[in-house]
Amino acid sequence: xxxxxxVCFVGDSFVAGxxxxxxxxxxxxxxxxxxxxxxxxxxxxxxxxxxxxxxVLNRFVSECEQRxxxxxxxxxxxxxxxxxxxxxxxxxxxxxxxxxxxxxxLLGAAAERGWPVLLVGPCPVDDPEHNARTAELDERFxxxxxxxxxxxxxxxxxxxxxxxxxxxxxxxxxxxxxxxGYDVLAExxxxxxxxxxxx
Amino acid sequence: xxxxxxVCFVGDSFVAGxxxxxxxxxxxxxxxxxxxxxxxxxxxxxxxxxxxxxxVLNRFVSECEQRxxxxxxxxxxxxxxxxxxxxxxxxxxxxxxxxxxxxxxLLGAAAERGWPVLLVGPCPVDDPEHNARTAELDERFxxxxxxxxxxxxxxxxxxxxxxxxxxxxxxxxxxxxxxxGYDVLAExxxxxxxxxxxx
Numbered sequence: 001x002x003x004x005x006x007v008c009f010v011g012d013s014f015v016a017g018x019x020x021x022x023x024x025x026x027x028x029x030x031x032x033x034x035x036x037x038x039x040x041x042x043x044x045x046x047x048x049x050x051x052x053x054x055x056v057l058n059r060f061v062s063e064c065e066q067r068x069x070x071x072x073x074x075x076x077x078x079x080x081x082x083x084x085x086x087x088x089x090x091x092x093x094x095x096x097x098x099x100x101x102x103x104x105x106l107l108g109a110a111a112e113r114g115w116p117v118l119l120v121g122p123c124p125v126d127d128p129e130h131n132a133r134t135a136e137l138d139e140r141f142x143x144x145x146x147x148x149x150x151x152x153x154x155x156x157x158x159x160x161x162x163x164x165x166x167x168x169x170x171x172x173x174x175x176x177x178x179x180x181g182y183d184v185l186a187e188x189x190x191x192x193x194x195x196x197x198x199x
Numbered sequence: 200x201x202x203x204x205x206v207c208f209v210g211d212s213f214v215a216g217x218x219x220x221x222x223x224x225x226x227x228x229x230x231x232x233x234x235x236x237x238x239x240x241x242x243x244x245x246x247x248x249x250x251x252x253x254x255v256l257n258r259f260v261s262e263c264e265q266r267x268x269x270x271x272x273x274x275x276x277x278x279x280x281x282x283x284x285x286x287x288x289x290x291x292x293x294x295x296x297x298x299x300x301x302x303x304x305l306l307g308a309a310a311e312r313g314w315p316v317l318l319v320g321p322c323p324v325d326d327p328e329h330n331a332r333t334a335e336l337d338e339r340f341x342x343x344x345x346x347x348x349x350x351x352x353x354x355x356x357x358x359x360x361x362x363x364x365x366x367x368x369x370x371x372x373x374x375x376x377x378x379x380g381y382d383v384l385a386e387x388x389x390x391x392x393x394x395x396x397x398x
């Protein structure tokens with residue numbers, strides 16, 4: 001059971017672990033825990049800085065198909081949204097309708113190929129107005145996950161309430177935490193990750 | 200200087216760090232060292248299991264273009280060859296001429312886009328005949344690197360002589376080491392990596 005599990009973590013700079021001097025991010029930390037739990041895991045980190053849901057959708061199938069070979073227990077973890085909610089010229093880079101449509105398309109593409117998905121919600125940054133927009137996306141994404149029967153891990157509120165997360169974000173580039181912040185995020189996702197891998 | 204360096208590590212399962220319970224591999228270890236040295240590094244690990252030079256060539260430009268944005272110090276580390284030299288039905292998966300051609304095409308594609316390249320040679324596995332074929336590729340690749348004025352880091356002989364590397368490979372799946380083996384490999388590459396980043 002779980003002898004050859006291949007997981008693509010697909011998303012933005014938070015998935016990539018930007019700001020973490022250990023270069024693990026929350027995805028690497030979850031991967032380490034799975035290995036320690038005895039899962040035969042190969043983890044591919046496909047987080048890319050600045051990417052919105054539209055950018056992720058553009059490369060999702062081609063990059064995952066390179067890595068998720070037939071005959072393996074092939075899975076996907078998806079996480080994005082902060083860049084969608086970034087304002088440029090007074091407008092979000094992707095409007096909430098567009099973000100919702102992109103998520104729905106991503107879930108459809110994964111389902112077509114038989115890849116189970118775990119969704120992880122977007123994180124807060126050091127900008128209350130940005131966070132308010134991200135929180136709205138979080139609500140939408142949670143509803144889309146529920147409707148598709150895909151587990152959705154909410155982290156936004158908990159991280160906003162985490163003095164450690166917010167302190168590291170402010171001490172960093174205003175968006176990304178350091179190693180301790182990624183520890184906090186990984187711990188929030190860990191029980192859901194374990195449950196999902198056990199299915 | 201080196202304020203926004205983005206490096207794609209592109210190659211096979213050794214690049215991906217298969218076998219390492221820390222999920223860092225040699226690429227992650229080099230990345231950590233660069234961060235500790237004060238380099239503003241974003242590292243993208245694009246190692247994929249089972250991939251030959253032909254597979255890497257197929258996805259090289261599309262995956263790197265997603266990550267190596269204009270205005271950054273965008274670079275590529277390439278490493279492959281072990282899977283090229285794997286015999287299937289008595290033939291290598293990619294013959295040496297094909298491997299050489301693929302490497303030349305990869306260097307051309309990187310040069311066209313202004314991405315400096317660091318080449319890291321292929322590793323030994325627990326199979327002397329396979330290693331003999333890989334060692335021949337290593338020679339060819341070194342010559343191609345020299346002709347293109349691209350630094351090429353040879354690791355094959357040193358790892359073959361490393362009792363630690365070979366013991367971990369045998370204790371593992373016959374091809375990949377564990378954490379300590381990747382430490383050894385990272386130390387071999389480290390001075391070249393540092394020199395290359397300082398250019």
